[in-house]
Amino acid sequence: MYELKFDPELCLHCTTQACLTRCQYMEIDGETAQKEILKIARGEDSFVLHECATCYACEEYCTFGNHPYYLIAEKQELLGISPVPRPLIQRAVNLGIPFRGQPEIKEINGPVLNIAAFSELTYLIQGKLFDGVTPISTDERKMFHYFCQLMYLHYGRDSVIKERLPRIIETIAKHKPTEVVCFHDECYGAYTSYCKAHGIDVPFRPVHFYEYLYNRLVELKEMIRPVNLKVAYQRPCSSRLSPDKHLFVGRIFDLIGAESVKREFVDENALCCAGAIEGQKREGSRKGAAMQQQKNVEDMKRAGAEVCVFNCPACFQTLGGTVARNGIKPVHMSDLCRLAIGEIPAGWR
Amino acid sequence: MDSIYQSLAAIVDAEHVSDRPEELYIYSFDLGTAEPHRPDYVVSPETTVQVQEIVRLANRENIPVVPLGGGMSLAGLAVPLRGGILLDLKRMDRIIEVNEKARYAVLECGVSQGQLTSYLERHHPHLTHSEPGAPPAATIVGNVVIHGQGDLAHPYGFNSDMVNGLEVVLPTGEVCSFGSCAVGASWFTNHPMPDVGLFLGWCGTTGIITKLSIRLLPAKRIRGIGRFVVDDEGLVPEIFYKLTHTQMAEDIIAFSSAIPPFASKLQHFTVNIAADSEKELELKQQIIWDDTLGEYIKRGDGAYLGFTRSLERPQISKTSDYKKGGGFEYVGSIMPIEKYPECYRRGREISERHDIPYTVTGRCIGAAHSMMFAWTYAFNRADPKTIEGARNALHETDRLVLELGGVIWKPGTFGQKLVLERLDPNTRDLMKKIKGLLDPKGIMNPGNWEIP
Numbered sequence: 001m002y003e004l005k006f007d008p009e010l011c012l013h014c015t016t017q018a019c020l021t022r023c024q025y026m027e028i029d030g031e032t033a034q035k036e037i038l039k040i041a042r043g044e045d046s047f048v049l050h051e052c053a054t055c056y057a058c059e060e061y062c063t064f065g066n067h068p069y070y071l072i073a074e075k076q077e078l079l080g081i082s083p084v085p086r087p088l089i090q091r092a093v094n095l096g097i098p099f100r101g102q103p104e105i106k107e108i109n110g111p112v113l114n115i116a117a118f119s120e121l122t123y124l125i126q127g128k129l130f131d132g133v134t135p136i137s138t139d140e141r142k143m144f145h146y147f148c149q150l151m152y153l154h155y156g157r158d159s160v161i162k163e164r165l166p167r168i169i170e171t172i173a174k175h176k177p178t179e180v181v182c183f184h185d186e187c188y189g190a191y192t193s194y195c196k197a198h199g200i201d202v203p204f205r206p207v208h209f210y211e212y213l214y215n216r217l218v219e220l221k222e223m224i225r226p227v228n229l230k231v232a233y234q235r236p237c238s239s240r241l242s243p244d245k246h247l248f249v250g251r252i253f254d255l256i257g258a259e260s261v262k263r264e265f266v267d268e269n270a271l272c273c274a275g276a277i278e279g280q281k282r283e284g285s286r287k288g289a290a291m292q293q294q295k296n297v298e299d300m301k302r303a304g305a306e307v308c309v310f311n312c313p314a315c316f317q318t319l320g321g322t323v324a325r326n327g328i329k330p331v332h333m334s335d336l337c338r339l340a341i342g343e344i345p346a347g348w349r
Numbered sequence: 350m351d352s353i354y355q356s357l358a359a360i361v362d363a364e365h366v367s368d369r370p371e372e373l374y375i376y377s378f379d380l381g382t383a384e385p386h387r388p389d390y391v392v393s394p395e396t397t398v399q400v401q402e403i404v405r406l407a408n409r410e411n412i413p414v415v416p417l418g419g420g421m422s423l424a425g426l427a428v429p430l431r432g433g434i435l436l437d438l439k440r441m442d443r444i445i446e447v448n449e450k451a452r453y454a455v456l457e458c459g460v461s462q463g464q465l466t467s468y469l470e471r472h473h474p475h476l477t478h479s480e481p482g483a484p485p486a487a488t489i490v491g492n493v494v495i496h497g498q499g500d501l502a503h504p505y506g507f508n509s510d511m512v513n514g515l516e517v518v519l520p521t522g523e524v525c526s527f528g529s530c531a532v533g534a535s536w537f538t539n540h541p542m543p544d545v546g547l548f549l550g551w552c553g554t555t556g557i558i559t560k561l562s563i564r565l566l567p568a569k570r571i572r573g574i575g576r577f578v579v580d581d582e583g584l585v586p587e588i589f590y591k592l593t594h595t596q597m598a599e600d601i602i603a604f605s606s607a608i609p610p611f612a613s614k615l616q617h618f619t620v621n622i623a624a625d626s627e628k629e630l631e632l633k634q635q636i637i638w639d640d641t642l643g644e645y646i647k648r649g650d651g652a653y654l655g656f657t658r659s660l661e662r663p664q665i666s667k668t669s670d671y672k673k674g675g676g677f678e679y680v681g682s683i684m685p686i687e688k689y690p691e692c693y694r695r696g697r698e699i700s701e702r703h704d705i706p707y708t709v710t711g712r713c714i715g716a717a718h719s720m721m722f723a724w725t726y727a728f729n730r731a732d733p734k735t736i737e738g739a740r741n742a743l744h745e746t747d748r749l750v751l752e753l754g755g756v757i758w759k760p761g762t763f764g765q766k767l768v769l770e771r772l773d774p775n776t777r778d779l780m781k782k783i784k785g786l787l788d789p790k791g792i793m794n795p796g797n798w799e800i801p
Contacts, residue, residue, distance in 0.1 A: 085645075087580040087615055088652035095611040279652050286638050286653055290631075321658055 002162050002198040006071045008041040010064040019058035019068040024271070026051050037068060040075050048072065049081045051282070054154045055272045056240040059193070067197045069153070069240075076156035083280050089155045096149055096164065100141035105174045108134045111207075112177040116187050117147035118313050123346035124334045125183065128223070129216045136175055145171050148190035150238065154276040162198065165190060169202055179205040181212045185311055189241025209311065210248035213337050217255050223341040226257020231336070232305035232328070233260065234296075234319060235270035236312035243268075249309075252333070256340035261303035271296045275318035293319055297326045309333050353410060357392045357434070360402045365393040365440070376417070376435045381678035382728065382740040383425025383761060388415065388435035395440045397516065397524060397559040404557065404792075405522040407434055413795045414520075416553040418491030419461060421483045423678045424761040426495070426552045430796030438488070441559065444468055451537045452476060452565045453513050458490040458558055465489060469565070477501070477568035479508050482662050482712075490558050495759040496550050498721050500600040500621060500660070501566055502714045503593065508563070509549045513539050516560035517548055520788035528562065536562035547783060552759070553794045555787045569623035571630055572599070574661060576654035577618040577642060582690040584650065585616050585711070589686045591641050592620060593717040597633040599623050601713040605693060607706035616693070621660060674729025678739060679708075680746040681758035684722045686713070688753050695749055696724040703742040721758060765798055 011017070017033035020026065026048065028036070036046045049072060058068045076082065082089060096117075113125055113133045119140040137146035148168060152160040169191070172180060182188035191206040217224065233249050246267065253260050265271040271292055278289035300308055300323070308323045308330050310316040320330035335345030357366040367373070368390050378385035389412070394400050407414045413433025420427055429435050442459040447469070454465065462478075463485025469476050479499030481492055492499070493509045505511060514528025514536040525531075527548075528539040539562075547555050579588065585603050592601050600621035606612045620637060624630035638646075638653050645651030684692060689711050700707035708725040724746045728739035747764040750757045751771060757764040769777060781800040784791075791799075 082649065085649040085652040087578045087650070088654070090580055091578055091611050091615055091652070091654075094613055094615075095609075097610040099608060099610050275655075278655060281646060281649055283643070283647060284639075285646075287635070318655075 002200055004067060004070050004074055005197055005199065006041060006067055007064075008038055010066045011037050011041065014064065016063070018061040018063060019066075020048065022061045022268075023058065024055065024269075025053040037071075040071055043075060043078060045079060045081070049076050049079065050083075052076070052083060053272075053280070054083055054237075054276050056153070056237040057268075057272075058240075060240040060243045060268060067193075070158070070194065070197055073153045073156055074158045077158050082156045083282075084155055085279070085281055088279055089157060092152065092155050093157060093160055096144050096147050096152075096160070098142065098144040103137075103142045103145040103171055104139070105171070107174075107176040108136075109176050109178065110134060111179045111181065112136050112172075112175055113181040113183060113212075114146055114172060114187060115143075115183045117143045118183060119143040121183075121313055121332075124332050126346055127338050127343045128220060128341060129213060129334065129337055133181060133212075136172070136177075148184075148187040150186050150190045150194060150241075161190075161194065162200075165195070166200055169195075169200070169204075173203045177204050179207050181207045181209060183209055184238070184313070185209060185236065185242055185245070186238035188245070189238050193241040208242060208245040208248065210252060210333065211245060213334065214248050214252050214255065217252065217337060217340070220341050221255075224256055225340065225342060227336065227340050229258050229307050229336075230261050230304050231258045231307045231309050232263060232300040232303060233266070233270075233309045234273060234312075234315050234323075235267070236310075236315050237272045237276070238312065249333075252337065256337060258307075258309075258336065258340075261300070261305045263299050263303045263305075265296055265299050271299075273312070273315035273318040275314050293322050297322055297328070300328055301326055307331050307336070309336055353406070353412065354390060356406050357390055357403065360399050360406070361392055361394050365395070367391045376437070377428070379420055379423060379425055379428055380676070381423035381425060381761075382676070382736050382743065383428050386428050386430050387432065388429040389432045391435045391437055393437040393440050397441075397518060400436070400438075400441075400518045400557055400559055401522050401524060403434065403436065404518055404520060407792050408521060408790060411790055411792065413792050414557075415794050416458075416557045418458065418488035418494075419483070419486045421487040421491070422495060422759055424759050424764075426759060426761070426797060427794075430762070433792070433795075436557065438490075438557075445560070446536070447473055447476070447565070448535070448537065449473055449476065451535075452567075453537055453562050454478070454565055455514075455536045455560060455562045456489055457560055458488065460489050461485060462487050462489060462492070469568070473565070475568055476565040478563060478565055479505060479511065480662065481508070489563060490561050493549060493561065493563070494552060494558065497759075498712060498714055500662070502712055502721070503598055503601050503716070504596075505564070505566060506715050506718075511564035512549065513537060513562035513564060515548060515558055515562075517556040517558050519556045520790070520793045524559075525556075530562065547787065552797050554798045555784060555793060557793075569629075570625045571627075571658060572621065572623045572660050573656055573658040575620045575622055575634065575637065575656040577620065577638070577651060578654055579616050579618075579645065579651045580614070581650065582616050582693045584645070585689040585693075586687045586717075588618065588642070588645075588651075589689070589711075589713050589717045589720070592618075592637065593713060593715075595633075595636050595641055596716075597622065597636050602710060603689065604708075604710040606708040607700070608708075617654075622656070670727075674731050674735065676728040676730040676736065676739070677725055678728075678743060679723045679725035680743050680750065680764070681721055681723045682750040682753075682755040683714070683719050683758050684711075684750070684753065684755035686711075686717045686720050688755065689720065689722065691753060692722045692724075695753070696746070699724065699742050699745050699749070700726065703738045705739065705742060722755070762796060769798075769800060 020033035274289035441457040479501035726739040728735040
């Protein structure tokens with residue numbers, strides 16, 4: 001079985017304990033933080049395991065790359081401390097089971113774009129930006145063969161990821177890709193962060209969607225007309241697993257003439273969409289999630305955003321309606337980029 | 350060309366009558382497992398007078414008449430078991446009146462659910478109707494004739510409870526009106542006229558409803574669906590009970606199905622909530638999810654799955670995609686809510702015995718006074734063996750409904766026989782007398798609800 005590479009020594013010598021002291025959902029001082037993270041590492045119960053909002057942010061806050069969130073998710077399962085009710089876990093675990101036959105494997109021998117479990121969103125990968133890259137997982141009936149499984153971190157079911165992810169990687173590798181552009185940054189995080197932290201072999205080169213979009217926009221620079229929109233970016237929890245790629249958000253906005261509005265909840269301080277929070281067991285989760293969403297959107301409004309840009313389809317589904325009701329247009333990043341090169345974005349409604 | 354064909358053509362014009370084999374074939378079956386039977390003629394009238402003339406002709410010539418609405422019952426109720434004239438009523442599709450203040454609509458019998466929904470959305474956005482889970486082509490009259498229920502069944506009951514008045518062509522050709530319209534008043538109420546109750550639930554065996562007044566209900570500005578899930582079917586009745594106590598929901602449905610896998614062995618609830626403001630919506634959400642179901646969430650026995658704005662009609666028809674060949678039929682029943690766990694468990698057993706992925710659904714009617722519980726079975730239309738398998742499963746389920754103390758909803762001929770075998774003999778005799786009185790020649794939809 002794959003084991004998490006977590007080194008408690010690093011926590012002992014850490015001076016900031018940023019993983020927990022910077023947590024947006026718990027008030028924890030440095031001394032308590034160190035004590036609790038070491039307790040968790042030893043496999044002991046900790047209030048952190050019960051209170052965790054599963055926002056992934058501590059993965060980014062840890063300056064040693066010691067994977068505190070993977071540790072929390074693993075120990076939640078080990079100690080039977082589930083952040084969500086039992087039926088929700090069963091539902092989620094069942095959700096990722098492929099049930100419509102085997103995938104049709106075609107050897108691509110070139111770059112592929114893995115749209116993973118979002119086959120119904122293929123309209124977001126159309127147009128010139130995607131010339132030369134072959135999409136895989138476009139068949140809704142087969143999409144769960146390409147589903148990175150990382151969402152089970154939200155459910156305290158790390159074992160499901162360890163069990164299924166290697167098979168998913170195997171399926172993708174059968175297409176013989178030279179590189180795999182990951183439509184969702186959760187997939188990118190799975191292949192570059194989770195797999196590395198657990199010693200799972202990834203026999204292809206994952207490419208972050210934004211890095212891909214940025215490079216394509218540079219190639220198509222002649223076609224770009226500034227969009228002249230004030231934009232807010234809804235950073236998804238999974239981008240905390242690849243913080244080194246977050247800079248492409250700003251680079252893309254600069255390139256296409258989108259003005260990133262000055263917000264309180266931005267970059268490392270971003271608020272998650274709260275989709276994972278509303279179903280949690282803790283009392284007040286539903287209401288708390290709704291309040292957080294409102295706080296997030298108010299911040300966008302205050303900053304003068306006209307458009308809210310999403311990467312994660314789950315964030316879009318959770319927050320898109322609230323954003324729209326507040327007079328801000330929700331849009332996927334690829335659609336904004338298509339707009340910049342004079343195409344009509346498919347999801348621009 | 351035969352004389353009956355010519356007589357029909359004289360009534361409705363030649364464009365709207367046919368005896369061509371390819372058209373008779375289309376009308377010989379419905380989408381379920383019922384054996385096909387061809388009509389001799391298909392005719393599509395446009396007016397009540399034409400319906401009258403057709404029925405008089407049928408009476409004279411002793412030919413069966415089978416009225417057809419959207420043809421969506423799935424139970425073979427409009428399959429012409431003894432041939433005769435298939436009366437396709439879709440051309441009678443006028444929405445005659447919508448009374449905004451008294452909240453009712455007067456419709457012709459061919460008006461479809463989708464037609465009324467879009468008409469109200471466009472012209473009367475403050476009004477809605479209780480729309481069933483059937484495809485939009487199902488007709489309003491077809492639904493009340495079978496005692497259907499819709500997405501307002503929790504607050505308002507069966508759709509047939511919302512009838513304000515009827516115009517009916519009797520099997521002998523006379524036209525009768527029922528409700529306030531019968532005394533020359535408008536179509537605003539069915540009460541307090543003496544109860545004659547001769548047409549609803551009779552599946553077109555006692556007459557042809559040509560006009561209907563149906564109650565419309567308030568449409569709130571925001572309508573959406575909240576979802577909840579439990580893994581213990583034993584919790585479903587008490588959750589139904591608690592949810593109905595809040596009086597905050599428009600529709601409450603529980604379901605479970607083997608496919609897609611996320612729904613397997615779990616009981617999902619969809620709870621439709623409507624509000625005119627964000628404040629009202631949040632209040633209702635708080636009462637339903639936090640105050641009423643919060644205890645299940647805290648214990649870890651139940652989970653809130655979020656709220657989506659806009660309504661999605663329950664689509665049992667999706668079951669048709671579970672097996673190659675796209676066929677499905679279901680047994681519906683009206684059951685006490687407390688029977689949900691047994692209905693679910695026994696239904697799964699039947700499905701598994703017949704190698705069909707199980708699908709069960711329970712919709713709350715009234716304040717948990719009963720539920721419509723349905724067991725759906727998929728089959729391959731091109732494979733007689735799977736059709737036979739589904740038919741056997743349906744028949745087993747018909748027996749199960751009665752064994753569990755429920756009543757089969759819109760039974761096909763097999764289920765009708767089971768019901769009639771158990772029916773109070775005096776009631777059966779009365780039904781026979783009524784049928785004989787209204788339809789002395791037995792021409793109306795023969796083969797259905799026949800009492801020997």
